[in-house]
Amino acid sequence: MPNKIALAYSGGLDTSVMCKWLQETYDAEVVTYTADIGQGDEVEPAREKAEALGVREIYVEDLTEEFVRDYVFPMFHANAVYEGEYLLGTSIARPLIAKRLVEVAAETGAAAIAHGATGKGNDQVRFELSAYALNPDIEIIAPWREPAWNLHSREACMAYAERRQIPIEFQRGAGSPYSMDANLLHISYEGGGLEDPAQAADESMWRWTAAPEDAPDQADEIELAYLAGNVVAINGVAMTPARVLRSLNEIGGRHGVGRSDIVENRYVGMKSRGCYETPGGTILLKGHRAMESITLDREVMHLKDELMPRYAALIYNGYWWAPERRAIQALLTETQQPVNGTVCLKLYKGCVSVTARRSEDDSLYDEGVATFEEDRGAYRQADATGFIKLNALRLRLAARKGRRY
Numbered sequence: 001m002p003n004k005i006a007l008a009y010s011g012g013l014d015t016s017v018m019c020k021w022l023q024e025t026y027d028a029e030v031v032t033y034t035a036d037i038g039q040g041d042e043v044e045p046a047r048e049k050a051e052a053l054g055v056r057e058i059y060v061e062d063l064t065e066e067f068v069r070d071y072v073f074p075m076f077h078a079n080a081v082y083e084g085e086y087l088l089g090t091s092i093a094r095p096l097i098a099k100r101l102v103e104v105a106a107e108t109g110a111a112a113i114a115h116g117a118t119g120k121g122n123d124q125v126r127f128e129l130s131a132y133a134l135n136p137d138i139e140i141i142a143p144w145r146e147p148a149w150n151l152h153s154r155e156a157c158m159a160y161a162e163r164r165q166i167p168i169e170f171q172r173g174a175g176s177p178y179s180m181d182a183n184l185l186h187i188s189y190e191g192g193g194l195e196d197p198a199q200a201a202d203e204s205m206w207r208w209t210a211a212p213e214d215a216p217d218q219a220d221e222i223e224l225a226y227l228a229g230n231v232v233a234i235n236g237v238a239m240t241p242a243r244v245l246r247s248l249n250e251i252g253g254r255h256g257v258g259r260s261d262i263v264e265n266r267y268v269g270m271k272s273r274g275c276y277e278t279p280g281g282t283i284l285l286k287g288h289r290a291m292e293s294i295t296l297d298r299e300v301m302h303l304k305d306e307l308m309p310r311y312a313a314l315i316y317n318g319y320w321w322a323p324e325r326r327a328i329q330a331l332l333t334e335t336q337q338p339v340n341g342t343v344c345l346k347l348y349k350g351c352v353s354v355t356a357r358r359s360e361d362d363s364l365y366d367e368g369v370a371t372f373e374e375d376r377g378a379y380r381q382a383d384a385t386g387f388i389k390l391n392a393l394r395l396r397l398a399a400r401k402g403r404r405y
Contacts, residue, residue: 002111002139006031006104008097008127011046013168015116017157018143019053020164022114025148026141030114031057033104035097037067038184038242052167059104063096064184068241071096071320072185073230076284077332078304079292080312085262086274087281088315089186094123095320098130102138112139119145122267126318133321178205184245186258186278197263197273208249208277212256212350219348220251221355224287226343229336231284245280252279256350267317283352287343290354294363295338304335338362 005022009015009032022030032050036043043060050058071092082088105113113131117123124142131138143149151157161168177192187208193199203211225233231244239247252258258279266272292301307328314325341359345352369379398405 001026002028002141004029004031004108004110004112005141006033006101006108006110006113008101008113008115009034009046009050010116011042011049013154013157013161016049016053016166016168017151017160017164018114018116019050019055020166021143021149021151021160022141023054025146029057030055031059031104031108031110033059033101034061035100036060036062036064037093037096038064038246039182049167057108061100063100064242065240067093067096067184068245072245072281073241074329074332075315076281076288077229077336078308078311078328079285079289080308080315081285082312082316083262083264085260086264086276086316087186087260087278087285088312089183089276089278089281090123090181090188091126091316091318092185092320093183094126094318095130098127099134099321101127102131102134105138106135112141114141114143117142117144120268120270121272122316122318125267126320129318130321176205184242184249185281186276189275190272194273194275201261201275205275206259206277209253209259209279210256212259215256215349216254219346220255221344221346222251222283224283224291224343224345225341226288226291227340229288229291229339231287245284248280248283250279252283252347252352253277255347257347257352258282259350283345283347286352286354287345288339290343290345290357291339291341291359294357294365295341295359296335297364300335304332307331 003026005026005028007015007019007022007030009019011034019030019032022028030053032046032055034043034046034050047058047060075088075092080088082091101113101115104110115124115127117127119142124145128140128142131140151160160166178189178194179191181188189201189205194201223235224231225236230241231239233239234244234247258277258281260276260278261273262276263271263273292304296304311325311328311332314320314322314328319325340362341357343354343358344356346355
């Protein structure tokens with residue numbers, strides 16, 4: 001058995017119990033790794049909790065800029081949406097956490113890594129596919145799948161914590177009934193009453209967004225400036241990637257933007273109901289498509305749209321580090337070179353609408369061609385006759401044979 005294990009550590013009940021369980025079950029030294037990807041106030045207390053558990057090597061890192069710059073923004077180059085609605089907030093965080101966990105294991109001499117994902121969910125697949133892609137010889141411990149792990153409920157974990165005197169800020173019967181995951185892109189809710197898809201989510205569940213009916217009666221208009229497909233400024237103020245997303249989360253949340261309630265198909269085979277708040281991501285998706293609408297060639301746009309479901313599934317299923325995702329990403333990066341300019345958006349009562357888009361140097365929109373007024377010599381309407389007849393040829397030949405489809 002490994003004598004040193006690097007644990008992906010949140011500081012919550014499950015991973016605190018898991019840290020002690022690994023120490024006892026494997027008689028191993030545990031290194032904790034906590035990645036700050038924008039989940040809020042829970043990050044820094046993780047250090048004190050790990051110290052109380054006797055952990056000597058404790059890593060707490062701010063990865064927010066890397067997360068948005070190298071993962072979220074490239075994903076939005078594809079306008080990626082899984083099954084028509086999910087903006088992949090949890091999925092896109094896992095490859096970064098796994099990468100750093102594997103690196104920390106190498107830095108500290110840990111022979112194995114461990115994570116707290118259950119044996120029913122997608123995250124176990126995402127963590128482990130990423131880890132094996134980056135270190136094919138790494139040993140992975142998933143306690144939820146271990147025969148010796150018998151802590152399969154919150155009550156069991158609480159009782160274990162009390163017996164081992166594990167410091168946790170959690171009381172029986174208190175706290176949220178939902179399993180939540182937050183980062184700078186979104187917050188997700190699963191479990192509790194949400195396990196019945198016929199039951200509406202409780203309004204008190206939502207944390208980031210106002211109810212649309214309670215949002216301001218006055219719309220907000222914002223301008224996003226794009227460079228190579230990435231937002232670099234909001235309303236003329238230059239911002240880093242993480243600050244862009246934080247700002248859009250705040251603006252969108254205030255206006256009730258970005259709520260979704262989904263029954264999705266997990267990679268492991270089951271259907272799962274989850275609710276998500278992705279205010280900034282919803283704005284980014286709308287703005288990016290608008291910017292591409294005037295700067296990208298038609299066939300390039302259509303090719304991207306054809307690849308998008310495959311790309312989104314790769315991220316959802318945990319294949320960020322797979323060669324096919326990298327190949328698609330290279331194509332996406334190339335397509336984004338002319339995606340420069342500004343987009344104006346209006347936010348109102350849960351809705352995001354495009355009001356204007358502009359690109360001085362890269363727009364392919366030609367008013368002289370598109371106008372309903374005089375053609376100005378840019379387009380001869382008579383040319384359309386031959387175009388239509390050529391494209392209708394196969395249809396006419398089939399019709400003469402009496403075929404009806």
